[in-house]
Amino acid sequence: MTALAGEAPVITADAVRHTYGKGRYALDGVSFSVGRGEVFGLLGRNGAGKSTLIKAMTTLIQPTSGQLRVLGLDPRRDGRRIRERIGVVQQGESMDFTTVEGNLDLYGYLWKVPAAERRRRSELLIERFGLGEFRTRRSWDLSGGQKRRVQVAREFMHDMDVLFLDEPTIGLDVLMRRVLLDSVRAEVRKGLTVVFTTHNLEEADYLCDRIAVIDEGRILALDTVANLKRLYSGKRTVDLTVAEADAGRFFDALSSALGPAASVTATAGSAVVLVDDPKSALGTIVELAQRLGVQLEWLTVRQNTLEDVFLKSIAHRGDPSGSA
Amino acid sequence: MGLPAMYLIFFGFGFQSLSSGGGNYLAFLAPGIMSFQAVMAGTVGGSILWADRRWGMLAQLLVGPFTRTEYLFGIMLTSLLLGLGGAALMLVIAVVLLGTTTVTLGGGLVAFGAIALGSIFFGSAMLLLAALVKSNNAYNSIQILLIFFVNFASTVFYPASPSLPLVLRALFVLNPLTYIADTARAGYAGTLGGTNALEMGILAVESAVVLVLAVRAYLRSDVSLE
Numbered sequence: 001m002t003a004l005a006g007e008a009p010v011i012t013a014d015a016v017r018h019t020y021g022k023g024r025y026a027l028d029g030v031s032f033s034v035g036r037g038e039v040f041g042l043l044g045r046n047g048a049g050k051s052t053l054i055k056a057m058t059t060l061i062q063p064t065s066g067q068l069r070v071l072g073l074d075p076r077r078d079g080r081r082i083r084e085r086i087g088v089v090q091q092g093e094s095m096d097f098t099t100v101e102g103n104l105d106l107y108g109y110l111w112k113v114p115a116a117e118r119r120r121r122s123e124l125l126i127e128r129f130g131l132g133e134f135r136t137r138r139s140w141d142l143s144g145g146q147k148r149r150v151q152v153a154r155e156f157m158h159d160m161d162v163l164f165l166d167e168p169t170i171g172l173d174v175l176m177r178r179v180l181l182d183s184v185r186a187e188v189r190k191g192l193t194v195v196f197t198t199h200n201l202e203e204a205d206y207l208c209d210r211i212a213v214i215d216e217g218r219i220l221a222l223d224t225v226a227n228l229k230r231l232y233s234g235k236r237t238v239d240l241t242v243a244e245a246d247a248g249r250f251f252d253a254l255s256s257a258l259g260p261a262a263s264v265t266a267t268a269g270s271a272v273v274l275v276d277d278p279k280s281a282l283g284t285i286v287e288l289a290q291r292l293g294v295q296l297e298w299l300t301v302r303q304n305t306l307e308d309v310f311l312k313s314i315a316h317r318g319d320p321s322g323s324a
Numbered sequence: 325m326g327l328p329a330m331y332l333i334f335f336g337f338g339f340q341s342l343s344s345g346g347g348n349y350l351a352f353l354a355p356g357i358m359s360f361q362a363v364m365a366g367t368v369g370g371s372i373l374w375a376d377r378r379w380g381m382l383a384q385l386l387v388g389p390f391t392r393t394e395y396l397f398g399i400m401l402t403s404l405l406l407g408l409g410g411a412a413l414m415l416v417i418a419v420v421l422l423g424t425t426t427v428t429l430g431g432g433l434v435a436f437g438a439i440a441l442g443s444i445f446f447g448s449a450m451l452l453l454a455a456l457v458k459s460n461n462a463y464n465s466i467q468i469l470l471i472f473f474v475n476f477a478s479t480v481f482y483p484a485s486p487s488l489p490l491v492l493r494a495l496f497v498l499n500p501l502t503y504i505a506d507t508a509r510a511g512y513a514g515t516l517g518g519t520n521a522l523e524m525g526i527l528a529v530e531s532a533v534v535l536v537l538a539v540r541a542y543l544r545s546d547v548s549l550e
Contacts, residue, residue: 059386093380
């Protein structure tokens with residue numbers, strides 16, 4: 001699924017900044033490139049800048065500064081030419097007030113797909129995304145998950161070079177998530193480039209070739225999934241939970257007790273601790289809990305996951321919920 | 325189109341009984357109601373933009389192979405066609421109810437020209453409103469208030485008689501729908517004159533100004549209300 005060496009990148013961003021008002025940058029000097037046939041993931045919390053970046057790449061907004069190229073074109077000048085060659089599944093709901101079949105057909109029509117081909121693709125997508133039961137229902141009669149399926153399916157009505165998926169699996173059940181991810185994978189094998197944002201790190205792990213962890217408009221980490229995990233290969237993860245009332249003082253004390261080699265990322269009463277020596281860390285945690293009179297509700301050691309990479313990256317930014 | 329048609333039928337026959345001078349109120353009202361279609365068509369255009377922003381379709385359409393301007397002119401064209409189509413339907417209803425018509429080809433063209441210009445004016449005004457207002461309640465309230473105000477503070481239902489209070493007559497003069505109704509009525513009755521030309525000139529300038537304001541507000545507005 002990775003990009004072919006020597007081929008020009010499909011997307012390049014160089015020091016891209018965007019502000020919605022004075023003071024705060026939604027994007028703060030973002031630089032990266034995406035190769036043809038690559039699945040590029042954007043991971044980040046709510047408000048981290050992922051959707052703003054997608055909006056900039058899909059020409060919905062113009063960056064305040066920096067240089068952005070999509071398919072070698074400048075979104076400021078060549079917006080329409082870019083839009084003719086991309087597909088976008090947006091985060092929010094966007095439905096026309098027609099039937100499921102009507103939605104699919106309308107999409108094909110808007111992209112000038114011939115009528116016979118529209119019918120063929122509609123049937124294919126209705127089958128693939130399980131839309132048959134409600135194909136004649138109007139959008140206002142659909143559940144949230146059904147609408148989402150239509151939203152995703154209709155994007156495959158037209159040909160494209162790049163597909164932008166902004167949290168496409170929200171509201172989908174496990175089966176449909178897998179259908180979507182596998183559909184994307186199948187298209188990627190044919191040369192489609194995908195930019196994918198999600199909160200679900202398992203999905204990112206399953207689908208993405210490379211991942212950028214983004215927070216407060218900046219890219220904190222960018223590498224292949226394997227390399228990102230390898231960054232913490234010598235470490236193990238300790239998960240622990242204490243009563244919320246004790247959490248603040250306990251996690252502060254724990255961070256000091258474990259020293260700078262360990263990383264403590266806390267949210268409410270739970271914390272994720274990355275350590276080199278889990279046995280020693282467990283001893284320290286238990287001893288500290290006894291000394292401070294804090295009840296440990298959960299304590300376990302496990303392998304590192306992409307989630308740990310994400311949490312670690314965020315913690316390095318001085319996230320208020322973390323205490324690393 | 326249901327509301328204007330009901331105005332035409334119920335008011336047309338209902339208020340005829342108050343007419344003491346032997347005039348035909350239905351014949352007076354018909355071109356007024358045809359003009360009112362310009363307002364109704366404008367509200368449809370504004371509502372399309374507002375709903376598309378509210379329900380995410382604008383953002384979705386604007387990542388398709390179209391431009392913002394094309395979308396805007398699509399809405400304006402919709403308003404224009406609805407205004408003219410609605411007015412034609414009201415004309416047909418009026419002819420059926422009256423059993424006759426005095427409208428000539430030339431007068432009819434001028435009347436429909438005035439309604440087309442009015443559709444652009446009110447379409448632009450409603451787009452401006454839809455681009456500026458984010459709350460559903462606020463949008464609906466302002467729109468309904470505007471429809472009632474514009475409709476009743478105009479010569480759609482009654483002439484700007486000297487017996488009306490001065491404030492009301494001043495509102496009539498300030499209201500673009502008065503110009504549309506006056507011109508459509510004159511075209512309908514075959515009594516077009518210099519005043520109608522002046523009114524159309526003023527309406528054309530006002531339409532251009534409101535259209536520019538609407539385009540600017542629309543181009544600067546968020547594509548989504550989320």
